[in-house]
């Protein structure tokens with residue numbers, strides 16, 4: 001039996017969508033498949049369906065599929081191997097560009113990277129490192145393996161939860177190397193392969209990947225910029241028989257939606273009744289751009305909830321420091337899961353975060369003003385350069401989730417924008433099961449004037465897509481934030 005992962009004909013047909021009036025049809029099909037491979041919806045190394053199966057599912061002629069596969073082979077997006085069928089690949093040049101971290105070496109300085117919803121370090125981080133260094137010696141006489149975390153940081157995190165309305169003891173807090181690492185620990189402790197997990201659709205791609213990687217069977221709860229369909233969510237939870245529900249109720253990524261207290265309580269009750277553990281990613285909770293009362297932490301409505309937090313958005317991603325808050329007595333099983341992959345987060349960064357949280361547990365006013373200015377510049381730039389995109393400006397978070405007109409698929413726009421010197425993540429990256437090509441996530445994380453320039457580049461890319469001068473699709477890089 002072949003060990004090559006494969007994508008079913010049904011899923012491929014969904015990813016391709018409606019070929020409509022595209023002529024010739026094989027071109028349209030080749031383009032759609034190329035974009036799906038390029039933006040990661042069909043992972044490199046995946047076997048595509050046989051020509052016969054895809055022909056049946058798409059309801060097109062066999063020649064259309066054969067010719068589309070031929071085009072993909074010529075472009076380097078498909079390789080046929082004896083015994084493995086036709087496997088998705090990337091052209092050599094594209095593969096080089098597709099690897100690497102946040103700012104790959106071969107991306108020129110003038111390329112604007114909006115793939116990630118993360119800002120540069122705000123003022124004060126360097127000073128916090130200096131102060132933390134002064135305090136480091138008291139830890140140097142120990143082994144430095146603080147598997148639960150530096151006590152002062154556990155205390156600062158617990159105090160922050162208590163101040164937000166969720167009484168918490170430092171004993172309930174485990175420090176991790178960021179929220180993604182925290183989720184990995186929770187997933188390892190909680191889930192067995194094949195168990196069902198409820199998750200928002202769309203959601204943060206790295207969360208979806210982590211859950212898929214753990215063998216979870218995912219069931220989506222629809223969310224859009226107006227929020228959750230809570231009636232539907234309650235119904236889905238009642239019938240899903242899910243082990244866990246991974247939720248982002250605070251400035252949801254990518255929509256920016258915020259779940260209010262009443263709906264938290266309703267959803268919390270539904271999850272409790274179904275025996276489903278809420279796993280709540282609060283990474284973005286501190287990016288409240290308007291002020292005023294925030295809803296209580298989800299765990300205040302759902303005592304069995306496991307909450308995951310991070311300093312990446314509130315302070316700086318480079319600290320690589322986050323945490324998990326578990327219900328009383330539940331931390332031990334998380335620690336046991338954690339030590340299979342790491343024995344603790346770095347001490348210095350934890351001390352830096354203690355310093356930063358002492359000054360401001362959430363974002364500083366200065367930082368909030370900078371994020372608002374960037375957001376307003378992006379919104380103004382879009383109204384000028386891409387007026388057909390519609391979006392709501394959410395109360396918080398770091399992105400606008402933009403709806404595009406039907407003739408401007410976000411996969412094509414993202415691929416073409418790259419040729420204009422702008423990297424963005426197309427909607428399908430956030431989708432549970434394909435689709436969302438009418439949506440584009442635009443983080444407002446660069447200075448205001450740069451956000452205006454990004455909107456202008458997007459406008460130029462849109463003109464090219466409409467004029468049929470689409471860019472050479474390049475692979476979606478791993479989405480990290």
Ligand SMILES: Cc1ncc(COP(=O)(O)O)c(C=O)c1O
Pocket residue numbers: 117177178179180181204248253281283284309310311312317321322480481
């Ligand atoms: C919902 C969500 N979770 C986790 C992360 C990444 O968190 P960390 O950098 O702490 O691993 C992000 C970054 O954008 C995010 O939006």
